[in-house]
Each structure stands twice: as structure tokens, then as C-alpha cells.
Amino acid sequence: MAADYVDWLRREGRIVIVGASLAGLRAAETLREEGFTGSLTLIGDEPYDPYDRPPLSKSVLLGKASPRHTELPRRRHLDAEWRLGVPAAGLDLTGKRVLLADGEEVEYDRLLIATGVRARPWPVAEEAELDGVFVLRTRDDAVALTERLRAGAKRVVVIGAGFAGSEVASACREMGMEVTVAERAGAPLVGALGGVVGAVAADLQLENGVDLRTHVTVTALEGDPMGRVRSVHLSDESVVEADVVVVSLGSLRNTEWLTGSGLGAGPRGIASDAGCRAFDFRGIVTDDVFVAGDVARSPHALFGYQFLSLEHWGNAVAQAETAAHNMICPASDRRPHMWMPAFWSSQFGVNIKSVGVPPMGDELMIIQGSTAERRFVGVYGYKGRIVAGVTFDNARWLEYCQRQIEQGAPFPVEYPTMDRRPEGRKAVPADFPDPALPTHGPTVTLSGYSPADRRLVFTPGHH
Amino acid sequence: MRIVVDLNKCQGYAQCAFLAPDVFTMHGEEALLYNPLAAEEHRDAVARAAAACPVQAITVEGLHEGAPVEPVQVFTGAPWEPRDGR
């Protein structure tokens, strides 16, 4: 009977995907590739064809690509119905319907949720609305920001030195603007890569003429009488003049539309099993609702089955492919999403890459090159195992690091390497900040079980 | 012509920058920058670059004949003048 259902579903079922970006598109393509011939609907609140975000903080800011044209290439013909420019506003789990903000309803037999994250806005609304204050997540954000920068910005203040903020600072410096970066932690990229590597990122910024302020928070944005941003006030009581402010404080997961739906969705994303099937709020797995991409959090065998939320391009693609496959196959053919976390960034002319889960590691060893030269390979260790690797201008080592993680290779690393400097012979504390402090994406969040998350009153079930 | 490079896979061999320099450029020693919307006139060069990438990191839409794609929805907006970064 179950097999009959899957057969019917593949032939003439209705699949709806909410979130028409990277994960949504790649899932749709995979469904068709794997022989799904039923009806396919993609719902997206942005009025654009699915586009790629990583260039927005890199080639787009540098003027090498248009913010209006980073649309993703299609891997195949989709034959889908596109409902773009209208957000999904609710979900009726029992009735199997997605409710749209324009009042329409779309029925499904299987649903994929890929609504991603959005930029965390500046918390003070009047200040966030000042002319010259930007975030960078969407194509519209990128159009607005690049137009302002091209119009001639003198000093840009970037709030938050995560990957996105650091990339913005890098591009603005390259284009000759004065840039101040304000960061709460002691160095850039600390939340993602720890203090040792963060110190290298700090040197990079300083050498490239960034006015880097660490251990500070921004206390206020001040505007002129015309409502244009004029200066930024810092917690050390200094004031920085600015005509452009880029708020880069990480992200918020787009799950509000699922409030009250009964799905296990909240500020940390939507929990799923390793096969991308969403949990409901009681922790029971649904069988017809799947999740993928930045909005998802799922357990990973290599990292102690902790729940991982990844804001990584490659994860969105891989998870979408797995979710799509599992949506239309019999239970015995399902596969787990066991993608090895990996991401890249480029800033100040340096190619930064990482695999695994650096924030899980408490110690770090430089196994190749040296941090002083900003060309190195580092591995992170946790409980005697390698759990992550990071490279600065050494991407070819990444595959090796990945294999080490997969094999559970021991840490500290014993073997000598060709290029091992004295500083790398010893494991040092990787120096991650308290995980309770907010960090900046794109990065990895370990969102394993925490009793503080409990929102229900415990009432044991009756038999 | 829409392009995306999987920069997780990319190992900075610069093969693409060599074969299609108007679309792909190296930024620093290893980092790759590219224009996701390459002009039609570079189609052949892009095709060669995609084929020559040692890790097959480059995806190009509609490169192969017999691979039809849906019509591209174009939304209005001021035409963008790419700055010559060189």
C-alpha cells in the first residue's frame, strides 16, 4: 500500500516548495531528474527568478557583476508553476494546504520548506530606517547598497565582522573608501573560526587599511535633520562619521509563518530527522513535510548527532537534493543528509575555506604553512578527534582535511608534515567565544539539545 | 548566459580565468571572481572553461544543445554598467 502511494505520488502527486531560492530550485530540479511527473509549485516572496547570493558581497560590490543578474543557471527544464512575489503566510498541516498572503491556498501531497534566513536588522527601528543604513541579504539590498556606494560614499561603517561584514569591508577598501569595522568580539570571524584564526583576519584588515574596532558594540546610529545617517556611536564612547552603515549582525530564520502550524519550527530553524523530514512540535516526525537549506537543522552522525544549522551554500544544494530524493521514494530507499559542512569566503585577496564544524573544536593545530604568512592549514580538535579544518590560500588541502574528519583521525596530529613550522607542533586553544554570544553567518551553529529550549509543560502520555 | 561556480569544489587552478578571462578572474592568489551573467559573445570561451575545469565546478545554463530551459523571466531595472575592474 505504501509502495502504491509512492508510485501514485511520483506520477500525479502535488509537490509544493516554499522558498524559491537556491535550495528550492535545486530540489525542484532533482524531483524532475528523478522522474517526478506530477504537479510542481514553487512559492517565493521575492519577485525574482532564483538567484545566487554569495556574489552579492563579492563580485557585485566590486563592480564585476550586476546585482540584478546573479540568477542561478537552471540544470534542466522544470515545468513548474511559479508563484513569485507572494509570501506563504501559514500552513495547515492536517488539511495539507499552504496559505498565501494574498488569501489563496495551495494544496499539497508533499511539501518542502526552504525559506532560508533573512538579515538581522538593526534593532532600533528609527535608526534602521535612516537613509544610508543597509543590510545585505537580497538582490534588492545589493542594488540599494551598490548604488549608494557608486554614488560616492566617503566612510562606510560595517557593524559586525562575520564573513559577510568582512567581505563588505574588503570590497569597500578595494574601491578606495574609508572603512570602519565595529565588532563585539576580540577579532573578526571569531564566532566561525575562533580567536587564533580571528587574529589573522584582524591583521589582514589592519594591513589593508580598515579601521578595525574590536571589543565594542554600537550604541546608536545618529542621523542629520534630513534623515540621513551621519555618525555611529560606539560603546567606548567614540563616534565615527559615516555616510553608509552596513548592518551585518547575522541572520534570523524565516519560520514565523509557521507559528501555530504544529510544526517544530522556531527561531533556531525547523528541526528534521537526518532524512530531511520535519518534526512536529511534539518531536514526532512528519512524513509529508520536508526541509532543506539555511532554515533547516538536522542531526549529523559525524558530529555526535547534534543538530546542525548551516548557513552554507553547499549545504543548501546537498540537502535539497537529499530532501527531493526522499520525498518521492519508498522508505527503504531513503538516504540521510550527511553532507560534510564546507564553505568558502574571500576577503582582502585571501581565499578562506573550511570543512567540518570549527566551533565544535576546542583546540587548533597549524599543520601546514604559518599564520604569520597568512597561508596555512589548521585543524580543529575535540575530544581527541579532528572535527574541522580551515585553510587560508591553501584550498588544495581541504579534501585531505575532509578525509581526516570522516575517518575520525586523532588529534593532536602526530605525523610531521613537510612544511611544519615550530608553531604548529603544539595544539593551542582555538579560543572560541562563549557560544551563548551571537555569532555572525555564514557559519555553523550547533543547536543540539538544550533544556532551556523546552517550551512545553511535560505531561507523560497515557496508555 | 547564466553561470554559477561551486566554490567549495573550486581549487583555484585558474584554468577558467585563462580560457575565459572576460568572465573569470583570479582575485589574489587563489580566490576566483566571476560574472554570473556572461555576455553571449563569450559563450564559446565559457564552454571551454567549463569543460576544462579540473574539478567540474562550473555550471552554465543551456550550454549543451538539447537541454532546453524555461524562458528567462526578466524584471525591469536600470541597465547595469559593469565597471571594468582591471
Ligand SMILES: Cc1cc2nc3c(=O)[nH]c(=O)nc-3n(C[C@H](O)[C@H](O)[C@H](O)COP(=O)(O)OP(=O)(O)OC[C@H]3O[C@@H](n4cnc5c(N)ncnc54)[C@H](O)[C@@H]3O)c2cc1C
Ligand atoms: C551576501 C551573502 C554572501 C554569502 N556568501 C557565502 C559564501 O561565500 N559561502 C557560502 O557557503 N555561503 C554563502 N552565503 C550563504 C548562502 O547564500 C546560503 O547558504 C544560501 O542562499 C541558502 O539557500 P536557501 O535556499 O536555503 O535560503 P535562501 O537563499 O535564504 O532562500 C530562501 C528564500 O525563501 C524566501 N522566503 C522566506 N520566507 C518566505 C515565505 N514565507 N514565503 C515564500 N518565500 C519565503 C526568501 O525570500 C528567499 O528567497 C552567503 C549569503 C549572503 C547573503
Ligand code: SF4
Ligand atoms: S578552472 Fe575550476 S577549479 Fe580552476 S579556478 Fe576555475 S572553477 Fe576553479
